[in-house]
Amino acid sequence: MKKHNFSAxxxxxxxxxxxxxxxxxxxxxxxxxxxxxxxxxSKEFVAIMEEAQxxxxxxxxxxxxxxxxLFLQGGANLQFLMVAYNLxxxxxxxxxxGTWSTKAIKEAQLxxxxxxxxxxxxxNFSYIPKDYxxxxxxxxxxxxxxxxxxxxxxxxxxxxxxxxxADMSSDIFSWNMDYSKFDLLYAGAQKNMGPxxxxxxxxxxxxxxxxxxxxPAMLDYRxxxxxxxxxxxxxxxxxxxxxxxxxxxxQQGGIAAVEAQNRKKAELLYNEIDRNSAxxxxxxxxxxxxxxxxxxxxxxxxxxxxxxxxQENGISGLKGHRSVGGYRASxxxxxxxxxxxxxxxxMQAFEKKI
Amino acid sequence: MKKHNFSAxxxxxxxxxxxxxxxxxxxxxxxxxxxxxxxxxSKEFVAIMEEAQxxxxxxxxxxxxxxxxLFLQGGANLQFLMVAYNLxxxxxxxxxxGTWSTKAIKEAQLxxxxxxxxxxxxxNFSYIPKDYxxxxxxxxxxxxxxxxxxxxxxxxxxxxxxxxxADMSSDIFSWNMDYSKFDLLYAGAQKNMGPxxxxxxxxxxxxxxxxxxxxPAMLDYRxxxxxxxxxxxxxxxxxxxxxxxxxxxxQQGGIAAVEAQNRKKAELLYNEIDRNSAxxxxxxxxxxxxxxxxxxxxxxxxxxxxxxxxQENGISGLKGHRSVGGYRASxxxxxxxxxxxxxxxxMQAFEKKI
Numbered sequence: 001m002k003k004h005n006f007s008a009x010x011x012x013x014x015x016x017x018x019x020x021x022x023x024x025x026x027x028x029x030x031x032x033x034x035x036x037x038x039x040x041x042s043k044e045f046v047a048i049m050e051e052a053q054x055x056x057x058x059x060x061x062x063x064x065x066x067x068x069x070l071f072l073q074g075g076a077n078l079q080f081l082m083v084a085y086n087l088x089x090x091x092x093x094x095x096x097x098g099t100w101s102t103k104a105i106k107e108a109q110l111x112x113x114x115x116x117x118x119x120x121x122x123x124n125f126s127y128i129p130k131d132y133x134x135x136x137x138x139x140x141x142x143x144x145x146x147x148x149x150x151x152x153x154x155x156x157x158x159x160x161x162x163x164x165x166a167d168m169s170s171d172i173f174s175w176n177m178d179y180s181k182f183d184l185l186y187a188g189a190q191k192n193m194g195p196x197x198x199x200x201x202x203x204x205x206x207x208x209x210x211x212x213x214x215x216p217a218m219l220d221y222r223x224x225x226x227x228x229x230x231x232x233x234x235x236x237x238x239x240x241x242x243x244x245x246x247x248x249x250x251q252q253g254g255i256a257a258v259e260a261q262n263r264k265k266a267e268l269l270y271n272e273i274d275r276n277s278a279x280x281x282x283x284x285x286x287x288x289x290x291x292x293x294x295x296x297x298x299x300x301x302x303x304x305x306x307x308x309x310x311q312e313n314g315i316s317g318l319k320g321h322r323s324v325g326g327y328r329a330s331x332x333x334x335x336x337x338x339x340x341x342x343x344x345x346x347m348q349a350f351e352k353k354i
Numbered sequence: 355m356k357k358h359n360f361s362a363x364x365x366x367x368x369x370x371x372x373x374x375x376x377x378x379x380x381x382x383x384x385x386x387x388x389x390x391x392x393x394x395x396s397k398e399f400v401a402i403m404e405e406a407q408x409x410x411x412x413x414x415x416x417x418x419x420x421x422x423x424l425f426l427q428g429g430a431n432l433q434f435l436m437v438a439y440n441l442x443x444x445x446x447x448x449x450x451x452g453t454w455s456t457k458a459i460k461e462a463q464l465x466x467x468x469x470x471x472x473x474x475x476x477x478n479f480s481y482i483p484k485d486y487x488x489x490x491x492x493x494x495x496x497x498x499x500x501x502x503x504x505x506x507x508x509x510x511x512x513x514x515x516x517x518x519x520a521d522m523s524s525d526i527f528s529w530n531m532d533y534s535k536f537d538l539l540y541a542g543a544q545k546n547m548g549p550x551x552x553x554x555x556x557x558x559x560x561x562x563x564x565x566x567x568x569x570p571a572m573l574d575y576r577x578x579x580x581x582x583x584x585x586x587x588x589x590x591x592x593x594x595x596x597x598x599x600x601x602x603x604x605q606q607g608g609i610a611a612v613e614a615q616n617r618k619k620a621e622l623l624y625n626e627i628d629r630n631s632a633x634x635x636x637x638x639x640x641x642x643x644x645x646x647x648x649x650x651x652x653x654x655x656x657x658x659x660x661x662x663x664x665q666e667n668g669i670s671g672l673k674g675h676r677s678v679g680g681y682r683a684s685x686x687x688x689x690x691x692x693x694x695x696x697x698x699x700x701m702q703a704f705e706k707k708i
Contacts, residue, residue: 003386005391009591016390017380021606025376032357032668036549036595039361039671068384073427074572077586081570104570110568172478190587195390196398197427197551197589214464216435218428232431233544235551237591241390312388317393 004339007317008148008330010190021241039234043337052243060179070201071239072231075188084108085219089211093117093138098125098147101195122140125150138162146171149321151283151294163207171291173249183207192332194242197235224293258333264338265331267291272344278351298325300354310346356405358693361671362502362684364544368602375595394587406597412480414533424555425583427595429542430523436463443565447492452501478656479504481638492516500525505637505648509530517561525645527603530610537561546686548596551589612687619685619694620644622660626698632705650680664700
């Protein structure tokens, strides 16, 4: 029996994507070879990479707007470094909304001045800072759109002349908006895009080439763009499975349709968190994430009972991150409404039992 | 029908490894979840990572000798950079035996002085340089043990006081030797270890921490060691499939048994290249690789006939790299002797036809 997978990442993928990925490991499209034993220069894989890059841009509404898509390795952590290496000449502004923003700031400080424009550290990152000033001399502004650990999400973007750079690792392809507000966005695949092992980078080419330092080849966006993500051997399986998942998003009707479903799931869960006397939400209500819902027990001593209840019902991956405690329900694109309903049913059954 | 896969990389893996990897995509060991949708902090994946690290050391005979194994991302290309970032303070010596050595040199030059100790560029890298002098003031010596493109392999290692660093991307786990001669070795997985997407790094901890520069977290071996390859989300599928393949090597009887089989395959093929009047070997005979055999047609005008012959026989991936032309038969660990025999049969049939 398949579990109901609320893992924060690596995370749930659609069943049909898993089936197609498994089939391709045995044989890719009737070519007599496995997906993972063909050259990345083969016509089959070149077509996969091209489709993945094009589909990423199309889903985000960024075709023909000066953007290019790359599939790289190293996750968001390597992007913390690459963003600064490629863009930070004098000073950059960072908005600190949690663990990942904090790590991004630390890496950037090796390359130039970092101004923390705003931070919600004072309240354990349970809210999104608003109404902060933005200096006019910034090389770029960096933010994390969704904070997987704390369950908050930025809903209004800062308006400024400097290029806007975003870590969208946990909400890429989950909400419909004007993505051309960003000049560079990146996302580790392992939440809403695919398996761990690849990172989508979407960049407006015009912002590159402006720093004076020498950039090592593997860290230089222009090198990867020049080779269409094939400067080195790409992570074939992770790119292919991300493509399968992007095709799935497309088949659902694109990001707008997926967002509508995501909002239904989030509403169902947050309504229960607010209604149910046994639970308290962690994140400020206006800043709640539609991807990761964080909540705690009103009475922590009842944890053993609640844990056994959801585990008996085939729910998996609900434990909160150690920075927050309690529970975190990650309800990414692939999570069915039925699984969220099951969790809500468990929460209601729990309330009656205590 | 399954093809006979002579691809240089990503490359052939044992059929049973492909079957096991495909099964794990559907469900990992009866846990009700796919391998690629579980947290990397789950007990299941932590056990996979630990076994992979331990088995790599055991296969190489490096247990309890001060070495640690890491599974990282970014391929050999990122290692070109990380080696220099972590080890190059003043001057390093590089042996230039081909395309990958040349790239490694270029990246290292960003961080300090690089002395090219020897090079075979004068003859299109068709041989391994010998009898070169080694300066006594080197931070380390770097070499590429096997040159995938040119089909040469280093059979005698330089003897020097400086730490020895090796790119073993295309011959890791293929030959039995005293691996403790190396202080750091690395290998992109996609030839002899697994699918594209992870890199094995085996490092003697005592050589680290000696450079004065600040090292970004993702490029710092000590950061990855401190977190047991889990500083960031590891490439779960590539690590697991590499583990499956290392288990296969172990079941064959370890590296010594695999090497014996590899030597049989190489002997069969090189004997035919030398005997057959229609072909000429590319690499110097004493430096020939047991992993990648490079050869050209005596009469290039006969290419169409030879190409149709091997293609009709279900052989795939035999075309040489553009730097060498002709043909390259990659006969990695997973390549059965029967497939090499089929290629030899094609070469003999071809000789009779022209």
